[in-house]
Amino acid sequence: SSELTQDPAVSVALGQTVRITCQGDSLKNYHANWYQQKPGQSPRLVIFGKNNRPSGIPDRFSGSGSGDTASLTITGAQAEDEADYYCNSRDSWNIYILLGGGTKLTVL
């Protein structure tokens, strides 16, 4: 597969839980990685592999996957989590790298 699909926009009330999804055939075989990008900044890795957080990423961020869909969950969303979120993974043939179109998260 050559595509990863994300919802363009998602919103969540402050303190509530939100799930951002990424769909693609390659996710049946490969984990998604998740990146957060705030305005004027470079993307930052927040989840990699099955469900791993780099140093410094709060534990309210978690990752999961089922079938062709990977999810990034923020449990107890904070105002500072408002950002664009992108997923990536290897393609189905483990040759190239795919990127999702990004999801804009608004914290209300």
Place this chain on the structure above:
Amino acid sequence: QVQLQESGPGLVKPSETLSLTCTVSSGSMTNYYWNWIRQTPGKRLEWIGYIYNTMSTNYNPSLKSRLTMSVDTSKSQLSLTLKSVTPADTAIYYCAGGTEAATWVHWGQGTLVTVPS
């Protein structure tokens, strides 16, 4: 902590060649996948390609015919060359690295490249 810093010309005329460098500080360049990623004005991210262990390259097939990546370990620099640019190549170009090909732990701040129409 690995730090990355991109540098480039800012403005490139159509049909000319774009050349960018990324300086890597505070770490070895071996056993890392060094990627280039670009972000269009519409904020879409596009994977350009990577170079691994200074010699093995893997390019996005949509750019492969115009693209060359290399590493100069003596200068701790990555290089990207993109030929025959068009306005569609206007983007912020990032270098990013990690120990897995698709896991980009370290990012540069990005450099804006504009190709005017």
